[in-house]
Amino acid sequence: MDDYLKKFMQFMLVERRMAKNTLLSYERDLKSYLQYIKHVEAVDSLNHVQRAHIVHFLSFLKEQGKSAKTIARHVASIRAFHQFLLREQAVYQDPSVLIEPPKSERAMPKVLSLEEVEKLLDLPNGQGHFGLRDKAMLELLYATGIRVSELIEIDVEHVNVTMGFIHVTSNTNKERIIPIGKTAADALKRYIEHGRQNFVSKNLPIDSALFLNHHGKRLTRQGFWKILKKLAKEAGIDSELTPHTLRHSFATHLLENGADLRAVQEMLGHADISTTQIYTHLTKTRLKDVYCKFHPRA
Incomplete structure (x- = not known):
């Protein structure tokens, strides 16, 4: 053998x-x-x-x-x-031909509580251009549920803070218009007017990217991940945190507060609503946890 x-x-x-x-x-x-x-x-x-x-x-x-x-x-x-x-003709039959692999259970996405989100979003104090940028990025992610890959691809011209929306293109070239709330719009306006120009390098052509790194170039996914880990540590958040966590939290908190599933699907850019439905299972699980924790006869 x-x-x-x-x-x-x-x-x-x-x-x-x-x-x-x-x-x-x-x-x-x-x-x-x-x-x-x-x-x-x-x-x-x-x-x-x-x-x-x-x-x-x-x-x-x-x-x-x-x-x-x-x-x-x-x-x-x-x-x-x-x-x-x-x-190789080493055997005369294949005993594995009818063996079916087990169906993998879909992992439930990790989300932050409202308190954890507030701690994270309140941390960038807006002092200096780095604080303005980080505040704008976090507020925008939680306000829209966009992917980090979409966040770093946004150009300045894709943002309309007056009308309160952003224009996003996914990695499959699908475009969508997503509304942003007043808090995120204000953070973006402060960053664009008072912070972004401090990232622009005098030695390089001006980049069209909305969010820039200290070299004046478009921020990368890895660069954002480092920023997020640093802020989460400073905020004292012990929950598992990934660049997708704010996206998951956005969808879950919307559904918990009664948002329409189709609307959430549209904002997330999901082609299939079954992908969005995992957040409904998550909200049910969270509701059950709350019930078991607080109901006197649970």
């Missing part, structure tokens, strides 16, 4: 040109699989492996607390291995 595993790994490396990390994952998965069928199922030949043996192994992984994603990866490794054996 081990000899065939070596041949399979060589095939995946040379013929399939598989990435190193993927190869290591396949090898690790298959070693545990072969150990199981040899020592637990007492199978002494790959020709004797049956579908039931594979099902037992997957059940064993589940009992070990492995996630659906990890088990699905094992299934992919096992399928590829048995297909290879069949092509």
Whole structure:
């Protein structure tokens, strides 16, 4: 069995040109699989492996607390291995052909509480051009729910603080107009009028980007991520925070306060409303937590 595993790994490396990390994952998965069928199922030949043996192994992984994603990866490794054996005529059947990977549970997005959002948004005090920029970015993200990738692609001409909206283009080139509230509009106006020009470099052409870094160039996603982590630490926010957290919080808080699901879908730029519906599940979970925490007979 081990000899065939070596041949399979060589095939995946040379013929399939598989990435190193993927190869290591396949090898690790298959070693545990072969150990199981040899020592637990007492199978002494790959020709004797049956579908039931594979099902037992997957059940064993589940009992070990492995996630659906990890088990699905094992299934992919096992399928590829048995297909290879069949092509090489090392076996006369493929017992993995009807094995279905488990459906991965969709992870619930992490959101901030209203108190955490307020602490984060209040932190940039607006003193100096860095404070004005950071305040405008955070207020805009929470006001619109746009992606960070969309935020950094906004040009000055895409903002209309007088009418209260921004023009956004997604990475699939879909355009949408999103309203912004007074707080975000005021923060943007202060940044554009009193902060942005301090980022403009005298030695470089003026960038059309709305948000600039200290070199006078368009702010990058990595640059924003560093700013967000620094501000979250200063605000004392212990919750898991990613560049997408304010987007998740925007959608969840809107729905919690009775917003129409279709309107939220439009603002988020979701092509399928089922993507937006995950936030309704999240609000129900949060409501249940509140009920269990505060109802005297819960």
